[in-house]
Amino acid sequence: MSVDIVSRSAWGARPWTNDVATVPLSERTEFYIHYDGGTPVSRTGVAVPQAIEREHLGNGWSGIGYHFVVDQAGTVYEGRGWNLQGAHCPNHNRSAIGVQIAVGGDQAPSDAALRSARALYDMACARTGRQLAMRGHRDGFATSCPGTRLYAWVKAGMPAPGGGSTGGGAATPYPGYLIRRGSTGGAVRVVQSVLTRRGYSVGRFGADGVFGGDTEAAVRRFQSDQRISSDGVVGPVTWSRLMP
Numbered sequence: 001m002s003v004d005i006v007s008r009s010a011w012g013a014r015p016w017t018n019d020v021a022t023v024p025l026s027e028r029t030e031f032y033i034h035y036d037g038g039t040p041v042s043r044t045g046v047a048v049p050q051a052i053e054r055e056h057l058g059n060g061w062s063g064i065g066y067h068f069v070v071d072q073a074g075t076v077y078e079g080r081g082w083n084l085q086g087a088h089c090p091n092h093n094r095s096a097i098g099v100q101i102a103v104g105g106d107q108a109p110s111d112a113a114l115r116s117a118r119a120l121y122d123m124a125c126a127r128t129g130r131q132l133a134m135r136g137h138r139d140g141f142a143t144s145c146p147g148t149r150l151y152a153w154v155k156a157g158m159p160a161p162g163g164g165s166t167g168g169g170a171a172t173p174y175p176g177y178l179i180r181r182g183s184t185g186g187a188v189r190v191v192q193s194v195l196t197r198r199g200y201s202v203g204r205f206g207a208d209g210v211f212g213g214d215t216e217a218a219v220r221r222f223q224s225d226q227r228i229s230s231d232g233v234v235g236p237v238t239w240s241r242l243m244p
């Protein structure tokens with residue numbers, strides 16, 4: 001499974017307040033999972049990384065400290081990215097890619113979130129050319145993070161859940177960026193499964209998370225039936241019509 005990463009500019013990240021050191025991929029040996037803390041997360045879309053950024057700026061950090069953030073729709077947001085030092089766990093900010101899965105307390109992570117986090121792990125291993133150690137924050141620091149559920153998932157080897165769950169189904173909120181030809185990932189799967197359920201075939205590959213020509217054609221047919229602009233791009237208006 002490929003991972004579509006929403007760039008810092010796409011989610012409205014603020015500029016780094018200080019220069020952040022770069023770290024060569026050759027130094028990465030670990031992959032750290034975090035959660036948001038003791039309180040369940042109700043924010044969705046770009047508000048998720050934006051809230052974390054505010055908190056981390058409030059800590060006096062240069063900006064968001066995680067390398068990536070994964071929300072309940074399975075969308076991945078760029079934080080420090082692949083090449084910068086993190087601010088997520090003392091003594092592990094260079095050696096580890098730190099990923100927050102945006103749940104808190106005993107909130108269950110969605111299948112989509114776990115699939116995306118696992119795909120990000122696989123991508124990290126591919127980019128570094130090594131099998132990164134799977135870690136929860138508490139493996140490197142005295143903390144409850146990443147919570148009971150996510151820690152058990154890490155210890156189980158971070159399995160990617162199967163099945164067709166999209167992490168929220170019909171009630172999934174708009175992720176905050178345009179979903180269009182070339183997009184991949186959790187939000188695309190949501191669009192494809194809803195289109196399919198509503199009778200708009202997205203082609204023989206089904207809800208594969210890859211927005212190609214068949215998906216674009218299905219979006220256009222749906223938009224035409226809805227008498228809205230048939231541009232084949234899923235923005236907030238099309239999304240709201242798709243999600244009853």
Ligand SMILES: [Zn+2]
Nearest residue numbers: 034035137145
């Ligand atoms: Zn943590």
